Amino acid sequence: MESLKELCSQRLAKLARIENVAVILQAATEHNDASLREDCFSFMLGNLEAAQLTQSFKDMAFKNPKIMLEVLEKFARNNEYP
Template sequence: MLESRAREIQITDVRRPIFISLMEYLYTDYLDVAVDVAMELFVTADRYGVERLKRICESKMLGSLCIENAASIFHAADLHNATVLRDQCVTFMLHNFDAVTKTDAFEEMGRTNVELVFELLKRR
């Protein structure tokens, strides 16, 4: 492995502040996750298999769930197998369907994963 021989490891798929937050969590077993980075940190925690941090981020995202971000959170939850968060998003989106479908996030989800849109339509 290159990592075992290299003096420096390049991690190009994670922004520096997110990686620093990940390291802080790994060293302290605690992190006060800010809402504005919760989704990105959630994806990173999933990528590196840090399940407890992933759950902390899920909780933060669930607490910030609103019309504007519901589709984005739903899409991320689906991609990263966060079933509880995913189910909560579905419930929220079905209760607020008309408003959610008018958001940019919903439109983006329709372009990138139309199956999720069909799932919501079937449940409606």
């Protein structure tokens, strides 16, 4: 049987939208949920052009610069040029 944390994590991953993914990512980080963090990073990087325009993304950059640095590192790795 899955734990309540796992069920919540799966539900939050399904609820991720451009407007709220930064908030969910911050919560996943606070609760040490590696799986949800990766889901959020994946969603965010796939939609970064739109996500970076949201207020929640801007708030995350201000409140959690470590997470923002991770976003930039993952973006750079995914967009390496030969």
